[in-house]
Amino acid sequence: MTLALDAPRLVQTQPLMVLSGVSKRYGPVVALDDVSAEVYPGEVLGIVGESGSGKSTFLRMMNLEELPDAGTYTLDLPDTPGNLFELDRFARRMLCATRIGIVYQNPHQGLLMRNSSSGNVAERLLIAGERRFAVLREKAGDALAASEFPLDRMDAPPIELSGGMQQRVQLAKAIALEPAVLLLDEPTTGLDVSVQALVLDTLKRLQRDRRITMVIVSHDLGVIRTMADRVMVMRRGQVVEQGLSDQIFQDPQHAYTQQLVHAKL
Amino acid sequence: MSLTGLTRPWKDFSYGFLDASAKRELRRKMLKAVAVPGCQMPYASREVPIARGWGTGGLQVTCTLLNPGHTVKVIDQGADDSVNAASIRRFLTRVSGARSTWDTLEASLIQSRHRVPEEILREDQILILQVPNPEPLRPVEPNMSVARQMHADADYGRMWLQLYEQIVRSGRVMFGAAYPSLVHGRYVMTPSPIPRWDVPKLNMARHLTILSAGREKRLYAVPPYTRVEPLVFDDVPYKVEEHGHLTCYRSGLKGFFMNEIPQEDGGALHEVSDSHLGIKAIRQGDGEDVATGDTWYTNGEMGQ
Ligand SMILES: Nc1ncnc2c1ncn2[C@@H]1O[C@H](COP(=O)(O)OP(=O)(O)O)[C@@H](O)[C@H]1O
Ligand SMILES: [Mg+2]
Numbered sequence: 001m002t003l004a005l006d007a008p009r010l011v012q013t014q015p016l017m018v019l020s021g022v023s024k025r026y027g028p029v030v031a032l033d034d035v036s037a038e039v040y041p042g043e044v045l046g047i048v049g050e051s052g053s054g055k056s057t058f059l060r061m062m063n064l065e066e067l068p069d070a071g072t073y074t075l076d077l078p079d080t081p082g083n084l085f086e087l088d089r090f091a092r093r094m095l096c097a098t099r100i101g102i103v104y105q106n107p108h109q110g111l112l113m114r115n116s117s118s119g120n121v122a123e124r125l126l127i128a129g130e131r132r133f134a135v136l137r138e139k140a141g142d143a144l145a146a147s148e149f150p151l152d153r154m155d156a157p158p159i160e161l162s163g164g165m166q167q168r169v170q171l172a173k174a175i176a177l178e179p180a181v182l183l184l185d186e187p188t189t190g191l192d193v194s195v196q197a198l199v200l201d202t203l204k205r206l207q208r209d210r211r212i213t214m215v216i217v218s219h220d221l222g223v224i225r226t227m228a229d230r231v232m233v234m235r236r237g238q239v240v241e242q243g244l245s246d247q248i249f250q251d252p253q254h255a256y257t258q259q260l261v262h263a264k265l
Numbered sequence: 266m267s268l269t270g271l272t273r274p275w276k277d278f279s280y281g282f283l284d285a286s287a288k289r290e291l292r293r294k295m296l297k298a299v300a301v302p303g304c305q306m307p308y309a310s311r312e313v314p315i316a317r318g319w320g321t322g323g324l325q326v327t328c329t330l331l332n333p334g335h336t337v338k339v340i341d342q343g344a345d346d347s348v349n350a351a352s353i354r355r356f357l358t359r360v361s362g363a364r365s366t367w368d369t370l371e372a373s374l375i376q377s378r379h380r381v382p383e384e385i386l387r388e389d390q391i392l393i394l395q396v397p398n399p400e401p402l403r404p405v406e407p408n409m410s411v412a413r414q415m416h417a418d419a420d421y422g423r424m425w426l427q428l429y430e431q432i433v434r435s436g437r438v439m440f441g442a443a444y445p446s447l448v449h450g451r452y453v454m455t456p457s458p459i460p461r462w463d464v465p466k467l468n469m470a471r472h473l474t475i476l477s478a479g480r481e482k483r484l485y486a487v488p489p490y491t492r493v494e495p496l497v498f499d500d501v502p503y504k505v506e507e508h509g510h511l512t513c514y515r516s517g518l519k520g521f522f523m524n525e526i527p528q529e530d531g532g533a534l535h536e537v538s539d540s541h542l543g544i545k546a547i548r549q550g551d552g553e554d555v556a557t558g559d560t561w562y563t564n565g566e567m568g569q
Binding site: 089090093097112115116118119122123126127131132133134136155 | 418420422423426429430432433434498500501
């Protein structure tokens with residue numbers, strides 16, 4: 001696909017996700033201060049920023065795990081009208097389980113470490129109401145295969161797997177129900193560089209093959225540069241700059257972004 | 266002037282051991298439990314003269330429902346003559362003036378540990394099951410307040426996942442007694458440690474079942490004509506214990522839930538677990554005129 005085709009797509013389509021004016025405090029700490037973002041169907045939005053800048057908090061809001069103090073959130077999907085932050089707990093949980101996938105930096109957060117890997121994936125399907133054992137097996141296998149997880153280990157518990165494999169199980173779980181959006185919070189941080197490259201390859205391939213809308217958070221500019229179409233730079237709970245990936249990396253406007261980019265290069 | 270002169274002569278003001286306010290609370294909780302089938306209702310579990318874990322929950326419910334017009338049957342693992350069942354039965358008749366029986370057909374209240382009688386219960390009968398652990402989510406969620414929220418949200422994914430894991434690891438479902446079951450399509454309950462054999466008897470039953478855990482201070486109910494569906498995958502059918510082909514060595518009864526009696530030669534004999542059903546069969550064999558009711562299972566198969 002060429003750029004000439006891509007650009008109009010970005011311009012013409014309605015955004016899939018719109019978050020606006022999201023704020024969140026933890027006691028005296030302002031984790032998010034009036035943050036807004038739009039994500040278009042099929043694109044990859046990268047969020048960079050130093051540690052503590054509010055990236056994970058923002059992602060948790062997108063995943064409806066936590067509610068902000070202020071702000072609105074809409075998803076342009078047939079059956080999800082209105083501000084999602086106002087849904088009741090039950091509706092939020094169902095939406096989160098069926099339409100949003102997430103991969104955490106720490107696999108302990110996203111996985112039942114002592115259940116089987118396939119079971120971790122199957123849980124999503126069970127929540128969505130699948131009650132046929134054979135179908136659960138098959139679909140869990142498909143999702144694991146799509147995450148390039150070796151199927152001969154599909155029943156091994158994550159606790160017995162390497163860090164890279166654990167991330168693949170999380171990924172399989174996240175994509176099992178073909179979510180409208182895939183959220184990735186530092187998915188490769190803490191992995192060996194070579195493993196990191198392999199996991200990023202898988203993510204890129206998934207993105208290319210399925211055109212999954214993704215939001216990827218990292219403090220590693222290299223990861224963001226490989227993955228993202230558009231980049232949002234965060235600092236102290238605020239967005240300091242955003243734009244197309246190439247633009248941000250080649251011509252950073254904000255002093256903080258310049259510092260980040262030059263430190264990296 | 267003496268103390269006796271100042272007080273009225275002592276008179277029974279209540280019966281059934283518990284005081285009137287305790288019984289009122291239990292009645293309210295039972296009504297709630299019937300109104301929301303399968304939902305656990307907390308109650309202030311009172312002291313009764315048996316130790317926690319020996320059926321105090323069941324006993325409190327029975328004491329509350331009991332009146333001198335009732336006929337009560339108490340069974341422990343199907344047997345009327347176990348020490349525990351006999352003690353509870355004697356206690357109940359003494360504190361209430363109710364009659365007692367071993368015969369399921371005659372009983373109006375049946376307090377039971379770990380079994381549902383084999384004879385079909387009627388609309389005028391109430392089954393009270395003693396429950397050690399009322400929370401089916403405990404194995405997957407140790408935090409009880411989170412578990413309560415999961416019940417409220419009907420968030421049973423982890424429950425189903427347990428089933429999936431069992432089949433993956435062992436090739437079959439490992440839940441034996443206390444098979445988690447969905448009540449009225451809404452709440453998952455543990456039917457107390459009754460065998461899988463007994464769970465289908467609760468489905469669309471004519472009688473009311475009340476399940477009560479004294480130590481955990483919870484009670485819940487399956488009202489008459491309410492669906493009770495064991496959690497099973499569509500393609501892995503529910504299986505009851507394979508007792509259908511066994512014959513009771515004492516009564517000759519066949520096709521009921523059996524107790525296994527290991528023999529010195531390494532083999533085993535079987536004895537019908539619903540002991541009074543066996544006794545009635547023996548007496549019938551001796552030519553006595555005793556009535557046996559219709560049973561849920563016929564020739565080891567559950568009727569429709
Ligand atoms: N649950 C929480 N309780 C208290 N403070 C929190 C909590 N979550 C995040 N914070 C604080 O909010 C700020 C942003 O955190 P976070 O979103 O994790 O940043 P990042 O992911 O960019 O490193 C930090 O100062 C962090 O300490
Ligand atoms: Mg973070």
